[in-house]
Amino acid sequence: MEHSKSVLILGGSGQAGASTAALLRRWHPELPLTIAGRDLGRAQRVADELGAADAVTIDLRRGDLGLPGGRSHSAVVATVWDSRLNGLRYAQDHGLPYLSISSGLMDLTPEVIAGAQRTTAAPILLASHCLAGLVVLAALDAAREFAHVETVHMAAVLDEQDAGGPAAIEDMERLMAVSMAGLVRRDGVFTWIGGAEAEAVEVACADGVVLPGQRVAIPDVPSVALATGAPNVHFDLAAGESTSRRRGGPPSIEFRIDIEGTSPAGTPLTTTRHLTHPEGQRPLTALGITLGIEHLLGLHGPLPTPGLHTPESLIDPTYATTRMTEIGTLPITP
Structure with missing residues (x-):
């Protein structure tokens, strides 16, 4: 090149x-x-x-x-x-x-x-x-210790004051206007869900505060599902006051990945990665x-x-x- x-x-x-x-x-x-x-x-x-x-x-x-x-x-x-x-x-x-x-x-x-x-x-x-693929990559890094992945639950908390610039806000409004449905993989089948199943979702922040969220249609779901073979995958997104801002700091972002499956030895295995960036989603x-x-x-x-x-x-x-x-x-x- x-x-x-x-x-x-x-x-x-x-x-x-x-x-x-x-x-x-x-x-x-x-x-x-x-x-x-x-x-x-x-x-x-x-x-x-x-x-x-x-x-x-x-x-x-x-x-x-x-x-x-x-x-x-x-x-x-x-x-x-x-x-x-x-x-x-x-x-x-x-x-x-x-x-x-x-x-x-x-x-x-x-x-x-x-x-x-x-x-x-x-x-x-x-x-x-x-985050342009970072949640997917973090999930796949965590999944490397598994022989078989059964479930991957991803969730992110975006501070309401960290929605990005005008273009990002327009994108969010456009995407939400198209559909409020979510996409999940359930028992190996990619399934569209709506109503309470997609919208009555709660996402826990690092300090234990629970925010209302939504099970969203996002490319992370098929990317993680097909890369790991996991038959059960979903992504929950919440927007509100972040843990950092409640503590008097700047808006932050946090995301959590929970994986269930079996180890190379054939025993049940679970792992969680809960990550944050104090400067929010931009970096x-x-x-x-x-x-x-x-x-x-x-x-x-x-x-x-x-x-x-x-x-x-x-x-x-x-x-x-x-x-x-x-x-x-x-x-x-x-």
Whole structure:
């Protein structure tokens, strides 16, 4: 991969995009970056702070993204919703790796079809999972001690003051407007649930406070279910006051993974991973995106083949959890 060409970050001046760019700059100081946004002044300020970066305006309604002619890039990263798939088409037309994070489970169908129609164009990383795939990777890392996984229960608490920037809020409102149904795997069958079964859910915080939540339709469910073979998988999400903010601190995020199954010796085995980041979802989402970019560009591991990928198909779970610790993710102990 030619790393003299820049990574084009769509929405690069937003919270997820700017934080991703900062992390990439820290880990890969020589990697050129292009901060693309609707407001050139805002994008330029982010680029100036990074160094080895430039800024452009984009128009996601246009097939050429409104980019100046003669530009070349090494990858396209959509940290905002690529609603018309023009970012994806641009990447395919130019043979560039592509990563997206803002598609709901139902929105993934057009991306999958676009990728299936042009399987040799370039690798496409579908990372519209919680924290761009980090919960899935943490679950798979925890599942490595099992010979057989029967149940995986995932849950996350997002502080209501940590919903992200305007684009993230729009994404959340859009996804909730499409469906309040949840997706679970039950006895090996992927099942849509609604009503009280999806909405009358409680999620416990680290300090024991219980928040109302919802059993959500999210790519984490099929990713974990198919990667582990677990016949029973669900993901619960709650938004409210986080443990950190109740203690007078900033909004934090926490997520919990409970796994049941059998050990290599054939005995019953259970494990729990309960993790938090004191700065909320932003640094973890940025990390998930950054890990994806690293792998798409061959900066960590071999270059991926063209076609469709998910975070767990590219990124080693142990490497991901190590990086999570490095950026300040902390375990929550009972």
